[in-house]
Amino acid sequence: MLRNAWIAVLAVMVASSSDAQTPATTAAPKSATAAPSQATKPVQRADSTPQGKLKNPYSVSDKAIVDSGAQLYSKAACSGCHGGTGGGGICPPLADGVWIYGGDDDTLFRLIAYGSQTLQSKGYSRKAQENVVAPMPAMGEVVATDDDLWRILTFIRAQYHGPPECKFGCPPSGGTGQ
DSSP states (O other): OHHHHHHHHHHHHHHHHHHSOOOOOOSOOSSTTSOTTSOOOHHHHHHHSOTTOOOOOOOTTOHHHHHHHHHHHHHTTTHHHHOTTSSOSSSOOSSSSOOSSOOSHHHHHHHHHHOHHHHHHTTOOOOOOOSSOOOOOOOTTTSOOHHHHHHHHHHHHHHOOSOGGGTTOOOTTTOTTO
């Protein structure tokens, strides 16, 4: 039954991503992580970048980026599972300080692009547990570009309300949530 629910959610996400209008971009990325001159799919970016080297070029203090990230979050139907502001739904909250695989930019980008099963097959393992445990579907073909994914991650970081020391992943010395 859960599998059928995931299939239905993915079908809605694919349909909505092709029907929705793309929000205007407001700024080019500030680093070489995302190439502004060409659209790169998130999976392509993850496959072509060494592990640990993906870094979000945006800051949560950039309201225009956060706002465009919110639009993209909705367009990609993230809210269908994670709630409108990332506070949780049928899937774990995104803003509470519990990062299932780690809270660093590189891990979160790859988790969204690949989904949890492929991420695990690439050597990543769970570092924490949430009350809701379901596989994260691969969104690397739903989110149009790596730049869009960085904007979504910036929006998610802007919603964060967990322990400050865990915003980018809890310290390995037993910090909260990991």
